[in-house]
Structures are given as structure tokens and as C-alpha cells.
Amino acid sequence: MSSSNIGIRRLAFLTPGNYAEDDPLAGIEAALKLFEFGEKLGFDGAWVRQRHLERGVSSAATFLAAATQRTRRIELGAAVIQMGYENPFRLAEDLATVDVLSRGRLQVGLSAGAPLHGALLGNRFHDAAPNTVDYSHKRVGRLKANLEDVLLGDEETFVESAGGRVRPRVQPHAPGLVDRLWYGGGSLRSVEWAGRNGFNLLLGNVLSGETTDDFLRAQVGLVERYRASETGENAEGGGRKGRVALGRVIVPLDSADAATRKRYREFAAGRIERTLAPQGERRTLFAGDLVGASGEILDRLRSDPVLRHESELRVELPYNFSSEEYEQILTDLSRRIAPELGWRAS
Numbered sequence: 001m002s003s004s005n006i007g008i009r010r011l012a013f014l015t016p017g018n019y020a021e022d023d024p025l026a027g028i029e030a031a032l033k034l035f036e037f038g039e040k041l042g043f044d045g046a047w048v049r050q051r052h053l054e055r056g057v058s059s060a061a062t063f064l065a066a067a068t069q070r071t072r073r074i075e076l077g078a079a080v081i082q083m084g085y086e087n088p089f090r091l092a093e094d095l096a097t098v099d100v101l102s103r104g105r106l107q108v109g110l111s112a113g114a115p116l117h118g119a120l121l122g123n124r125f126h127d128a129a130p131n132t133v134d135y136s137h138k139r140v141g142r143l144k145a146n147l148e149d150v151l152l153g154d155e156e157t158f159v160e161s162a163g164g165r166v167r168p169r170v171q172p173h174a175p176g177l178v179d180r181l182w183y184g185g186g187s188l189r190s191v192e193w194a195g196r197n198g199f200n201l202l203l204g205n206v207l208s209g210e211t212t213d214d215f216l217r218a219q220v221g222l223v224e225r226y227r228a229s230e231t232g233e234n235a236e237g238g239g240r241k242g243r244v245a246l247g248r249v250i251v252p253l254d255s256a257d258a259a260t261r262k263r264y265r266e267f268a269a270g271r272i273e274r275t276l277a278p279q280g281e282r283r284t285l286f287a288g289d290l291v292g293a294s295g296e297i298l299d300r301l302r303s304d305p306v307l308r309h310e311s312e313l314r315v316e317l318p319y320n321f322s323s324e325e326y327e328q329i330l331t332d333l334s335r336r337i338a339p340e341l342g343w344r345a346s
Contacts, residue, residue: 006302008343009311012045013038013330014079014247016319017057024055028063030323035067037327039074041334042345045107047077047314052085053117061094068101073346076102079109079202080184083139084118085125092146092170099174106174109182109202112137112190137193140183144197146170147178179240191222195229197236203306204247205316209283215275218285219306245312248304249289252297252332260325264291267318294336301341313338 015034019027035046046067050060057063060078067076076098081091099106114135118125126133151157152168159168183194186207194201203219212218223244229235230242251268253261268291275288290297301307315333317326334345 006341010044012314014047045075077107084115088142096174191226192229195226200243205287209285215285244310251291
């Protein structure tokens, strides 16, 4: 199959931003430098994971605010912000501030659901009984509403302060940010909601096997459901076709030394078993990692049925690799693999 059958338009990467327990600064600084490195290689986007109670970036907005001052062109993404931990109004203020600082480059990945560690946090986090809080998609919708260009109250509603008398609105207003909200979809219900409500779609390496045990077939089904929901009679996206970004773990071996190649293969071997059958009651399916020489990886990407229909590829970097290993992976991707699939550096 020739590269013309793929036609990647955008190439991005997702970094875990992890660090050693006793030296968070070094790990966060290394992640910021990786954003700079990716921009120099011509990547279109750089994303960071947001994690809680782990050795990783717990505040994507804070991290990306720093990244706005270290980069000039590359899109800056958060994947994903779990809305169960967030206040939709306060988060909107933070995200709008980052978007203004970035001059409109922010991409915001979101997910719904109760906070994973809510029970552990207890009253360190909860202000009300958890069973009285709405952690559904409506919470994500509230964030979007706070980012829209809307004045609050009626025509007679003003806020008085030392700065003057103004009509109230969420400040700062970041034009266009509502069109750069993404939802991390792994089920038919979630992707349908995302499409119907005008969100872009993030697809990763994990999903629910609702109709099949085949990961790729299931993910094609998610894309089809998302696209259909965008144009359905209840769609609220205003006819705008959302972006779909496909996430894959890709680790090329080409320019790595022998010891590093061995480490990469051991990493992949340790994760194969989870891809062989659905896992748990929710029938969770995992995609296989793409680890090998660039020719092997190209063959697998060219046969990927999702990538044949969507033109954005987001490479998910593994946890706990070194900065040098991340740079080698991104270099091989940008020079040996993505150009063969039609991508051109920015």
C-alpha cells in the first residue's frame, strides 16, 4: 500500500511527564524541553498527560502555561483532564488564561466520571456527599458553557470593582477555544455524546469491546458512531466536522543502540498478554504496541483501518523512558516514518 493511501496531515506526541519522587523539577523540566525538541522537529502538536496522586503532571494547565513561554508554533495539549476532579468555572478561567498566553494554540482533552481516587481523598477533596454530585457528561458540558462568548446575568447586571464597572463574563475570553475541546472516547456512548455536542475526538489504546473482540474493528466502529452523531438531528456542533486524533504507542528501533533496542523489545513483550483477549467485566480491549524497525512499523500503520480514514496521528510515549530515548523515538518518527505516510514537518 502506498503512502498516498494514508495521508497524515498532523503529527503529535503525548508524553507522560513523569519524574523521580525526590526530584520533580528535573522531570517537569525534561518534559518542557521535549516540547521544545518536538517543535524543532516540526511536530504539529505536543500533549501531556494529567495524572493525580502519581509522579506525573497533576495540573496540565499549569504545565502548559510554562510551555507557552518555551514554544512558539506547536499546538499544546492536555490529555485528559478528568472533570470529576475539577470545578468547571475555575478550570475554564485557567484554560482561557493558558490559551491567551499561547496565542490560541491550546488543545484540551477531557473525560467524565467520578474521580478515581475520590474515596481515598475523602474530605481532602469532597465538599458534599459523592452520591449528590453529578459527574456525568453534563459536567464537561458546563466547562464548555463557561468558555463560550456569553455575558452573565441580564442587561442590568454589572460587577463593580477597582478596575471599573463591567458586564460580567468568564475572563479572559479565549476566542475559538470551545472549538479546541476534545473528548477521550472509548465507548459507543461516549463518542456519540462527543459528536453530538461538538467536541473533537481523542482515540487511544484502550476501549470497551462492546460489539467485538477485535480492537481495530471496535475502534472503527467508534469513529463511525462519532461521525454519524455529528450530523444527527440532535447534534449541537453547528455542522462543524470535528477533528479525530488517533493515539498509538510507537517505538522505532532504527537509531537506538543495541542495549536500548533490547529494552524496547522487553517493554513490548511485557504488554502483549493484555492485548490477547478482553479484560475484566467491561471487556476492555488494548491495542498492540508498534515496536520495531521503521519498515515494520510502516507496514502496520498502512494497514491500520482507523488511520486510513482519519489523518491525525498522536504518538503515545511510554512511561519511564529517558529523555534521550524519547528524543530518539521522536527523531526516527519525524524522519523515517511519518514522511513515508504523507506527513510534512511544519
